[in-house]
Amino acid sequence: MLFSEDTKQDLIKFVQNNVGMKRIIPTVLIIILFYLPSQAQQNDSMMLNRIFAEIMVNGKAYDNLRSLCKQVGPRLSGSDNAEKAIQLTASMLKIAGADTVYLQPCKVPHWVRGSQESANMLLSDGTRQSMRLCALGNSSGTPSAGISGKVIEVSSLEELSVLGEKGIKGKIVFFNKPMNPLYLRTFKAYGECGVMRWGGPSEAARFGAIGAVVRSLASNDDDYPHTGVTEYNDSFPKIPAIAISTNDANRLSASLKTDPSLQINFITSCKMLADVLSYNVIGELRGSSQPKEFITVGGHLDSWDLAEGAHDDGTGCVQSIEILRSLKAIGYRPKHTLRVVMFMNEENGGRGGEAYYNFAVVNKEKHLFAIESDAGGFSPRGFATEMSASQYQQFLKWKPLFENYDMTQFSNDGDGSDIYHLKKIGALVAELRPDSQRYFDVHHAVTDTFESVSKRELHLGAFVMGALIWLVDQYGL
DSSP: OOOOHHHHHHHHHHHHTOGGGTTTHHHHHHIIIIIHHHHHHHHHHHHHHHHHHHHHHHOOHHHHHHHIIIIIOOOOTTSHHHHHHHHHHHHHHHHHTOSEEEEEEEEEEEEEOOSOEEEEEEOTTSOEEEEOEEEOBTOOOOOTTOEEEEEEEESSSHHHHHHHHHHHTTSEEEEOOOOOTTOSSHHHHHHHHHHHHHSHHHHHHHTTOSEEEEEOOOSSOOSOOOOOBOOOOTTSOOOOEEEEOHHHHHHHHHHHHHOTTOEEEEEEOOEEEEEEEEEEEEEEEOOSSEEEEEEEEEEEOOOOSSSOOIIIIIHHHHHHHHHHHHHHHTTOOOSEEEEEEEESOTTTTOHHHHHHHHHHHHTTOEEEEEEEOOSOSSOEEEEEEEOOHHHHHHHHTTHHHHHTTTOOEEESOOOOTTTGGGGGGTOEEEEEEEOOTTHHHHTTSTTOSGGGOOHHHHHHHHHHHHHHHHHHHHHOO
C-alpha cells in the first residue's frame, strides 16, 4: 500500500542525519518514495483486473438469478418458496466452491396475502371506478364485505394531528405524497414518503380511521401498485391498509377535488399467522492466516410475494455468491474468513440480520467488515460506508482504483439493513450503491422480474464488491 506522509518524512530525516550516505541514499529514496507506491498501485490494479475479467467473462450470477427467479419465484419469509430458496442457494454456494455451507436458524413472521383484493371509488352520482391495489405487508384483512367510507386526503403524518379525531374518525385516510423528483438519489425521496407507508396506518387509527390507502412508493406514474411493510402500534386498532398505483392515486386525488363526498370500498383477505422457523444461508471461504476474523458480504433471500424478487434482492444474493466463486476461481485464498450470507426476513421483520448478529455476539466473533447489496442490480455507482473519519480517508485512497469502472459516488453515510447491527461489535459496514433511477419502477411490484435485470450491470456490481473485499482483506482499514 502507499507510504504515509509521516513515513516519507521519517525517511527524509534519515537521509539528512546520515551525511556520509548521501551519495547512495538519494537514489534509493527516490525509488522508495515514488516508484514503490506506483508499483503498489499497479499491483492493485492488476488484481482488480483479474477479478473483473473472471466475473465479466465467466460469471455465474446471472444464471443463478434466473434459477432463483424461475425455479422458485416469490419467496416471502415463512412461505414454502422461501424454504425452496434456502435449499437452492445453499446448493449454489457449494457449487461456487465454499469450504463450508450451513443454515443459521431464525424465527420469522408468516404473513399471507390471501386471494381476494379489490378496490373501488364510489362517486356521488353512483358511478363505480375500480382501482389497482395490493395489501401492505403485515396488514390485517377486511371483513368479507370489505370496508367502505368517506376519504380524507393527507400528504404527511403531521396533517393527521391537525385534523384530529373530528376530521378523521370513521373515514379512510388516503396518504398521497409523490416521491420528490428533484432528488437525484431516489432513495432519499423513498425515505421521505416511506414513513407514511410503515407508520401511517397506525397513526390514522390513533384518530379513529377505519382504513388506510397509501400512494405507491414509485418514482414514475404507472398502473402497478407497490407493496411493502407497515408496522402496527399495538396501542391502536390494526386497521386494514392497502397501496394503490400512482396513476390511481392521481385519479383519486383529482376526483376528491370535484367530489369530496366520494367513498372508497376495498376488500383484502390477508392475515398474520404464527411465526415459523426459517434460516439464513451461509457459505464460508476460510481465511489463510486469520480465519477467526470475518468479512461478510450478503443480500436478503426473502422477497415480497407479487413478483420474482429479482432486483429486491435476488441480485444481492447472487452477486455475493459470485464474489466467493470468482476469488476461488482465480486462486485467491483470503487472509480472513469470507462469509457470504443470504439473510432471511429483511422485508417484514429483519429477523435474519438480528440472528446473524446475535450468533456473532454469543460466539464472541471478531467482525472486521461487512458489505451488503440491497438496492437493485443496476450499474454500480459507488459505496456508502459507516466508519470513523480517519478510516474513511484511508478508504478514499482506493477511490482512483474504482474510477476506471465509473464508480465515483463515495460517501460515509450508509450501512445496510441486515448488517448495521454488526457496528455494535466493531465492524465497519458499507453498502453498494447502484444507479437508482429505475429502481422504484420495480421495487415491491409485479415488475420485479428476472427480465428486468441486465446481465452486464449485475456482474459489474459483483465485481466492484469483490474488488473492495479484496482490498480490505489485503490492507485493512
